[in-house]
Amino acid sequence: MAKAKVLFVDDEEHIVSTLRSLFRNVCDVYTATSGAQALEIVKSNSIHVIVSDQRMPEMAGIELLREVKRLSPNTMRIMLTGYADFAAIVSSINDGEIYRYIYKPWNNKDVLATVTAAAEVALSLAGDLYDAPPAGIENAQTNILVVDDTPEVHVIIRKLFEGKRQVLSASSCDQALDILEQGNIGVVVADVFVARQDISQLLKILKDQHPHMVTVVLTAFNDANMVVGLINNGQIFRYLTKPVHTGQLRVSIEAALLYHAKCQHQPRLLSRHRVEKAEAGSSPGLTAMIMSRLKSLRGGVAAR
Amino acid sequence: MNISTKLWLNTGLSVGLVVVTGIVLFASSRYVAGVAEQGRAANTIVKEVFELTMVADEYLMNRAERAQRQWNLKHDSLARLLQGIQFSEPSEQSILLRVRAEHQGIKATFAEVVENQSKRAANQSRQVELGQQLARMETEKKTAARAPAAAGLRAEIERVGKETALLRELDARLAGQMLAKSQAIVSGGLQLSNSSQDKVARAERQAVVTIMGFVLTLGLAIAGTTLVINRSVVRPIAQVQEGAEIVARGNLDHRLRLDANDEIGEMSRTFDRMLDNLKTTTASRDELDRMNSALKDSTAALIQSEKLASIGQMVAGVAHEMNTPLAYVSSSVELVKDQLPEVEELIAEYVKLTGLLNSGADDQALGKQFEQVQARAAAFRENRPLDEAGALLTRSIHGLNQIRELVMNLKNYSRTDRERMMEFNLNEGLDSVLMLAKPVVKTRVKVVKDYGDIPFVACSPSQINQVFLNLVTNAAQAIEGDSGTIHIQTRASADRVQIVVRDNGKGIPPEAMPKIFEPFFTTKKVGEGTGLGLSISRKIVEEHGGTIKAESVVGKGTVVTVSLPVQAIVAQRKRA
Numbered sequence: 001m002a003k004a005k006v007l008f009v010d011d012e013e014h015i016v017s018t019l020r021s022l023f024r025n026v027c028d029v030y031t032a033t034s035g036a037q038a039l040e041i042v043k044s045n046s047i048h049v050i051v052s053d054q055r056m057p058e059m060a061g062i063e064l065l066r067e068v069k070r071l072s073p074n075t076m077r078i079m080l081t082g083y084a085d086f087a088a089i090v091s092s093i094n095d096g097e098i099y100r101y102i103y104k105p106w107n108n109k110d111v112l113a114t115v116t117a118a119a120e121v122a123l124s125l126a127g128d129l130y131d132a133p134p135a136g137i138e139n140a141q142t143n144i145l146v147v148d149d150t151p152e153v154h155v156i157i158r159k160l161f162e163g164k165r166q167v168l169s170a171s172s173c174d175q176a177l178d179i180l181e182q183g184n185i186g187v188v189v190a191d192v193f194v195a196r197q198d199i200s201q202l203l204k205i206l207k208d209q210h211p212h213m214v215t216v217v218l219t220a221f222n223d224a225n226m227v228v229g230l231i232n233n234g235q236i237f238r239y240l241t242k243p244v245h246t247g248q249l250r251v252s253i254e255a256a257l258l259y260h261a262k263c264q265h266q267p268r269l270l271s272r273h274r275v276e277k278a279e280a281g282s283s284p285g286l287t288a289m290i291m292s293r294l295k296s297l298r299g300g301v302a303a304r
Numbered sequence: 305m306n307i308s309t310k311l312w313l314n315t316g317l318s319v320g321l322v323v324v325t326g327i328v329l330f331a332s333s334r335y336v337a338g339v340a341e342q343g344r345a346a347n348t349i350v351k352e353v354f355e356l357t358m359v360a361d362e363y364l365m366n367r368a369e370r371a372q373r374q375w376n377l378k379h380d381s382l383a384r385l386l387q388g389i390q391f392s393e394p395s396e397q398s399i400l401l402r403v404r405a406e407h408q409g410i411k412a413t414f415a416e417v418v419e420n421q422s423k424r425a426a427n428q429s430r431q432v433e434l435g436q437q438l439a440r441m442e443t444e445k446k447t448a449a450r451a452p453a454a455a456g457l458r459a460e461i462e463r464v465g466k467e468t469a470l471l472r473e474l475d476a477r478l479a480g481q482m483l484a485k486s487q488a489i490v491s492g493g494l495q496l497s498n499s500s501q502d503k504v505a506r507a508e509r510q511a512v513v514t515i516m517g518f519v520l521t522l523g524l525a526i527a528g529t530t531l532v533i534n535r536s537v538v539r540p541i542a543q544v545q546e547g548a549e550i551v552a553r554g555n556l557d558h559r560l561r562l563d564a565n566d567e568i569g570e571m572s573r574t575f576d577r578m579l580d581n582l583k584t585t586t587a588s589r590d591e592l593d594r595m596n597s598a599l600k601d602s603t604a605a606l607i608q609s610e611k612l613a614s615i616g617q618m619v620a621g622v623a624h625e626m627n628t629p630l631a632y633v634s635s636s637v638e639l640v641k642d643q644l645p646e647v648e649e650l651i652a653e654y655v656k657l658t659g660l661l662n663s664g665a666d667d668q669a670l671g672k673q674f675e676q677v678q679a680r681a682a683a684f685r686e687n688r689p690l691d692e693a694g695a696l697l698t699r700s701i702h703g704l705n706q707i708r709e710l711v712m713n714l715k716n717y718s719r720t721d722r723e724r725m726m727e728f729n730l731n732e733g734l735d736s737v738l739m740l741a742k743p744v745v746k747t748r749v750k751v752v753k754d755y756g757d758i759p760f761v762a763c764s765p766s767q768i769n770q771v772f773l774n775l776v777t778n779a780a781q782a783i784e785g786d787s788g789t790i791h792i793q794t795r796a797s798a799d800r801v802q803i804v805v806r807d808n809g810k811g812i813p814p815e816a817m818p819k820i821f822e823p824f825f826t827t828k829k830v831g832e833g834t835g836l837g838l839s840i841s842r843k844i845v846e847e848h849g850g851t852i853k854a855e856s857v858v859g860k861g862t863v864v865t866v867s868l869p870v871q872a873i874v875a876q877r878k879r880a
Contacts, residue, residue, distance in 0.1 A: 012628050012632070014628075014629070014632045014699050014702065014703060015631060015632050017632070017695075017699060018632040018636050018639070018699060019635075021636070021639055021692060021695070021696060022635060022639060055624070082623075083623070083627065104628065104630075104631035105627060105630045105632075105634045105635065106631060106635065107638075108635055108639065
């Protein structure tokens with residue numbers, strides 16, 4: 001099996017040198033100390049995985065990853081950074097559609113595992129699979145589930161997709177699970193806190209068990225660590241902040257629906273969104289309950 | 305009725321009264337003047353009559369023709385006087401008529417006197433002539449024939465004598481008549497004069513009474529209008545003033561409620577309306593006061609939070625700076641550690657080989673083990689793990705040095721982060737601040753240090769460092785493009801030290817310049833700055849007896865100059 005080509009980008013020479021040492025026996029290592037340099041390498045090599053720092057002079061990591069996504073959509077994108085402001089993390093989801101967000105200082109084993117896994121996915125997918133949009137993939141059967149405890153959000157989304165999609169409403173974790181059991185849900189629009197309950201665990205397990213479901217988070221809650229968890233364990237598709245910006249919300253949900261249809265058409269793509277197993281965290285009971293109920297869902301990939 | 309209307313009416317009334325009084329005074333003065341003129345004329349008549357009488361007396365004494373002519377002249381002038389004079393009252397007119405009649409009469413009488421006089425003169429000369437004839441006859445006695453003639457002559461003389469006596473008698477009577485007439489005229493003139501005088505006195509009295517009356521009326525009118533004005537103007541004004549004082553004492557519930565249709569009524573209604581508004585605004589002012597004091601509290605809190613924010617910002621930066629070497633050091637050390645088993649295994653194989661050699665094992669086993677060791681050594685050499693480990697460890701040492709340097713600077717900063725005064729090397733302070741501000745001062749910004757040989761400054765290093773951190777951060781944030789330079793200069797003069805921080809960033813617009821040291825003024829986006837940095841910096845610098853000033857050109861950059869006295873500690877103690 002051919003070695004994956006992995007590009008490490010960091011303005012600190014010592015970081016990329018160390019990563020080179022770490023990965024020299026695992027993959028073909030490419031390094032760059034600036035965004036411009038990295039883009040040159042991406043253009044002339046078919047890079048499978050790019051691992052970039054966020055804080056760099058001239059071109060920030062998120063700008064680089066956005067550009068890489070455009071130039072080479074098959075390249076798996078990973079952020080490896082010690083510090084990033086909240087906006088940059090959100091942008092890494094919405095613009096960068098990154099695979100993982102890793103904190104510095106890292107653990108060698110974890111980084112090796114993550115990058116290796118990403119490299120495997122990239123190697124396993126044919127080069128032209130991702131960026132070829134299949135014709136007529138609009139799937140009107142796919143419904144939207146909105147999980148939120150503020151009625152306005154439901155009203156807005158119903159209005160946006162009136163006559164086009166069925167929009168199902170849940171205002172608690174339980175209701176959401178009930179609907180997931182019954183409806184043909186393709187896109188989930190959810191707040192992370194619903195009825196004073198943290199449902200990020202639900203989103204994470206849902207993605208783990210049913211990766212074809214595309215998640216759009218719409219919340220007023222902004223905690224960097226939580227969002228990083230939603231990337232690594234939940235592979236959420238979009239992260240939007242309240243108050244609701246209707247245009248942005250419509251564009252995001254439409255993109256999610258299209259992406260869902262794409263994944264239905266090309267199920268192999270789903271491997272790009274494998275998640276790390278979420279830890280049970282502070283509420284193992286809830287986790288177990290969600291797990292057991294989600295496993296029985298109709299049409300779940302796990303059941304196939 | 306409006307006050308202005310009232311005042312106009314009052315003015316009109318006063319003016320009218322004054323004009324009427326003036327007319328009356330003028331008329332009465334004219335009247336008095338006329339009457340006085342008549343009185344004077346009457347007196348003149350009396351005087352003239354006296355003079356006429358005297359001339360008549362003179363004539364009667366010596367019967368001179370000159371006196372007669374004089375009398376006639378006098379009489380004529382008196383006649384003209386009597387013709388020119390006029391009286392209005394009937395009694396006076398009848399007196400005047402009588403005087404005129406007497407005057408006419410006296411002329412006739414005087415004519416009779418004159419005629420009688422000429423007769424007397426003729427009689428006298430006849431008597432004299434007859435006497436002479438008689439005398440001549442007596443001398444010619446001898447002629448008796450002439451006796452009857454003499455007797456006739458005598459009879460003639462006697463008749464003439466009698467006639468003369470009669471004429472003398474008549475003359476005396478006529479003189480008496482003239483006197484009586486003169487007296488009558490004099491008495492008439494006196495009567496007229498008296499009457500005129502009476503009239504003057506009466507007119508004067510009347511004028512006085514009239515003036516008194518008008519003055520009284522004017523006084524009453526003024527008093528009346530004053531009363532009216534007092535009632536309708538002054539009293540309401542007093543009420544308004546009283547009300548205003550009540551309100552001024554703080555009673556905002558007081559209302560004037562004046563019931564008038566004039567300007568004051570309007571004013572009082574406006575006043576009441578204003579009070580209504582004032583009461584509502586006062587309520588909101590109280591609210592504002594509360595908010596203001598709350599704001600003051602929060603300002604103090606904000607100043608503290610600015611300090612914390614700048615420290616927090618710095619800590620975040622330091623964390624990031626430390627994180628990078630930490631990341632590669634830990635990874636490298638881990639990698640080195642991962643290589644240890646390989647080394648250990650190689651050594652184990654060697655140990656095994658030496659063991660076999662020592663124990664005298666057979667050649668086959670020995671050869672096998674030798675091959676094993678050779679293969680491992682070759683692989684080991686090929687992998688060059690020791691070189692790799694050396695590189696990793698060298699990098700780790702570099703990273704650890706990096707961390708040590710940061711920690712030293714942090715210690716430097718934290719050591720000085722006490723409110724204590726000490727002799728402080730500002731260049732060192734700038735260095736540690738620059739190191740700590742590295743994350744803010746992006747790598748694209750070049751920092752040029754131009755340190756002079758400056759004396760230690762007695763100051764509070766933590767505070768001065770806070771100022772430097774603020775200046776450097778501002779300079780870095782002002783630089784937007786790709787080519788930014790922050791130029792930091794320190795210079796010493798007689799007893800001061802100057803620190804100049806110059807950037808070539810976007811600059812400060814002139815309209816913002818006067819406000820940059822004001823609290824809460826910021827040109828940065830919401831959330832990027834508290835707007836307190838420079839105001840706190842100024843406060844700190846001024847507390848050290850120093851000055852801070854900024855110059856800027858939009859698009860060219862900004863220069864901030866801090867000047868501190870070397871003995872800043874003294875300055876602060878004096879202030880304290």
